Amino acid sequence: MLPSVRKSGVGSRLSGNSSNTASSYQISVGVRIRPSRFPELPSSLETRHFLRPNHLMQPETTQDSMYDTLVVNDMLLKLRDNFSTSMIAYGQTGSGKTHTIFGPEGCLRPDKSIDWGLMPRLLEELLNTENISVSVSAVEVYQDLAYDLLNNSAPLTVGTKGRDQHTESMSAKMKNVKVAGPLAGQKGASSGGAHPAGCYCCYCERAKMKKQEDFKKMMAERRGEPYFGKGVDPFKDALKKKASSSSQSPNRARRSSSVDYATVGEKVQTLKDVSAILAFCRTVELSRASASHDLNERSSRSHCLVTVHVITTVGGKTTHNKCLLVDLAGSERIAKSKVEGVEKAQAIEINKSLSALGRVVKSLAAKNSHVPYRDSTLTMLLKDSFGGRASTTVVICVSGVEAHDEETVRSLQFGERLGGVRRSTVARNASVSDANLSGGKAELEERLSAMKAELEGLDAGGVDPSATNPAAIRKFEKDSKRLKALGDRLKAAEASEYDAGRKGGGDVATLRAQWTHLNDDVERVKGAVDRLTKRPFWREPSKAWQRKDREIRELEGRLSLML
Numbered sequence: 001m002l003p004s005v006r007k008s009g010v011g012s013r014l015s016g017n018s019s020n021t022a023s024s025y026q027i028s029v030g031v032r033i034r035p036s037r038f039p040e041l042p043s044s045l046e047t048r049h050f051l052r053p054n055h056l057m058q059p060e061t062t063q064d065s066m067y068d069t070l071v072v073n074d075m076l077l078k079l080r081d082n083f084s085t086s087m088i089a090y091g092q093t094g095s096g097k098t099h100t101i102f103g104p105e106g107c108l109r110p111d112k113s114i115d116w117g118l119m120p121r122l123l124e125e126l127l128n129t130e131n132i133s134v135s136v137s138a139v140e141v142y143q144d145l146a147y148d149l150l151n152n153s154a155p156l157t158v159g160t161k162g163r164d165q166h167t168e169s170m171s172a173k174m175k176n177v178k179v180a181g182p183l184a185g186q187k188g189a190s191s192g193g194a195h196p197a198g199c200y201c202c203y204c205e206r207a208k209m210k211k212q213e214d215f216k217k218m219m220a221e222r223r224g225e226p227y228f229g230k231g232v233d234p235f236k237d238a239l240k241k242k243a244s245s246s247s248q249s250p251n252r253a254r255r256s257s258s259v260d261y262a263t264v265g266e267k268v269q270t271l272k273d274v275s276a277i278l279a280f281c282r283t284v285e286l287s288r289a290s291a292s293h294d295l296n297e298r299s300s301r302s303h304c305l306v307t308v309h310v311i312t313t314v315g316g317k318t319t320h321n322k323c324l325l326v327d328l329a330g331s332e333r334i335a336k337s338k339v340e341g342v343e344k345a346q347a348i349e350i351n352k353s354l355s356a357l358g359r360v361v362k363s364l365a366a367k368n369s370h371v372p373y374r375d376s377t378l379t380m381l382l383k384d385s386f387g388g389r390a391s392t393t394v395v396i397c398v399s400g401v402e403a404h405d406e407e408t409v410r411s412l413q414f415g416e417r418l419g420g421v422r423r424s425t426v427a428r429n430a431s432v433s434d435a436n437l438s439g440g441k442a443e444l445e446e447r448l449s450a451m452k453a454e455l456e457g458l459d460a461g462g463v464d465p466s467a468t469n470p471a472a473i474r475k476f477e478k479d480s481k482r483l484k485a486l487g488d489r490l491k492a493a494e495a496s497e498y499d500a501g502r503k504g505g506g507d508v509a510t511l512r513a514q515w516t517h518l519n520d521d522v523e524r525v526k527g528a529v530d531r532l533t534k535r536p537f538w539r540e541p542s543k544a545w546q547r548k549d550r551e552i553r554e555l556e557g558r559l560s561l562m563l
């Protein structure tokens with residue numbers, strides 16, 4: 001018989017009702033310090049850095065106590081309250097992310113359970129819980145494209161969730177097409193000059209799409225297969241069918257103006273026992289791209305996203321929650337890892353996607369109205385974890401050795417910013433105790449209008465009437481109006497792009513380019529407005545207004561889940 005990681009208390013943590021039904025969460029941040037390979041070097045951070053994480057795990061912390069701290073006392077409680085949850089490991093290369101999520105190399109054996117990482121432990125605990133069935137899928141993001149790790153690394157498309165699943169991510173698709181040769185220097189009427197490689201203007205986008213179409217046609221001809229062209233794509237049609245059939249099911253995707261992204265069509269595997277868990281973890285580990293370099297002998301070269309589907313059936317009622325476990329590829333100073341060739345290109349792409357993640361977190365922490373999720377496939381797939389409804393725990397893995405101080409400080413700064421991101425997180429089927437959030441849909445809608453009316457009567461801040469800086473005030477008012485108009489145009493552009501993608505007509509590339517330009521404008525004007533609000537003529541909204549505004553957003557979040 002296979003031994004269990006923990007025999008006592010299994011199951012009890014996931015059954016029963018918890019009183020913990022809060023609807024506003026900070027992302028929980030834990031820092032794990034990796035033991036030094038050279039014990040004579042100090043491995044303590046406390047004296048040198050300022051981040052106060054929710055959990056600080058010293059080098060001697062065992063996998064077991066990591067699990068207790070991060071999973072049992074954090075993740076499982078949220079899961080019990082019907083939240084979808086995420087656990088994300090972040091840090092420089094070699095800092096212990098894979099060790100934390102999977103465990104050290106070779107540990108995925110029944111007799112090595114003491115070394116198991118958080119993922120096999122969590123899966124085992126879930127499997128040992130009554131009334132719960134567990135299925136898993138695993139996706140890797142490599143070079144900004146998604147692949148199915150349970151299906152021989154088959155390429156996956158990234159689609160929008162909450163609308164129709166078939167809409168292919170344009171940015172993932174665009175980035176797939178590397179512009180080289182004459183197309184990279186395409187003459188564009190807009191600028192009148194040569195465009196740089198990677199330009200997203202409508203001319204370059206159209207040229208890239210055409211090149212992609214020609215390439216597909218050529219490959220199909222070489223294989224002796226018929227080519228259906230852009231308008232008639234059996235693959236897209238199949239996805240459309242899938243999307244429309246999923247909209248018939250009771251768990252149909254939420255239709256909302258805010259778009260969530262997900263991979264489409266990855267294999268989902270049901271786990272029945274511990275040996276299936278270990279086989280699954282080993283498959284994921286072995287299928288992922290990895291390489292050896294000066295800082296890590298087994299360095300992951302892709303981001304790995306494992307989704308655990310937790311289906312609970314109690315008294316004929318079934319609930320479905322998801323648990324996302326992410327082992328990010330590590331940020332890497334090429335000068336230190338000394339990689340060359342393919343590994344160097346991989347490192348550049350990893351750093352690029354982590355920078356995109358950094359920008360997302362920065363925007364969220366600064367409460368910007370626009371968050372650049374569409375900058376990379378990784379940020380699109382993590383949208384729900386950072387800006388959405390999932391309850392998220394991030395483990396920042398650091399080396400703690402002074403030689404890596406610069407990278408450590410960067411990772412801690414990332415954690416610090418994350419700590420400042422507050423989201424309204426709504427339990428999907430939880431009995432919410434907060435009086436404002438309980439009740440039927442009609443009742444909540446009525447309450448929402450009443451709250452909005454109350455908000456009107458509160459001090460919303462704004463330009464101080466006694467201020468004496470007419471030029472700045474005029475600029476502020478003009479920019480604010482412009483920002484609002486741009487925001488509306490951006491929404492309309494997004495809707496047109498979506499419609500064009502769905503109906504298969506229209507020039508999606510041009511619409512996408514328009515969206516990108518508008519998005520840049522929004523960012524620029526937003527920056528100008530933000531800077532002006534730091535000037536003395538600007539008054540902050542009153543505390544009562546801020547509180548009411550927060551309550552309204554929470555209620556809107558709750559309502560959007562009831563559609």
Ligand SMILES: Nc1ncnc2c1ncn2[C@@H]1O[C@H](COP(=O)(O)OP(=O)(O)OP(=O)(O)O)[C@@H](O)[C@H]1O
Pocket residue numbers: 033034035059091092093094095096097098099100103104105296298299300301328329330331397
């Ligand atoms: N807490 C720890 N205790 C013991 N060994 C550890 C610990 N953390 C990491 N290690 C060891 O350090 C090495 C590098 O760790 P790991 O591969 O997990 O790093 P990583 O952050 O995933 O790196 P990359 O981003 O390059 O994939 C491994 O041999 C691992 O077993």
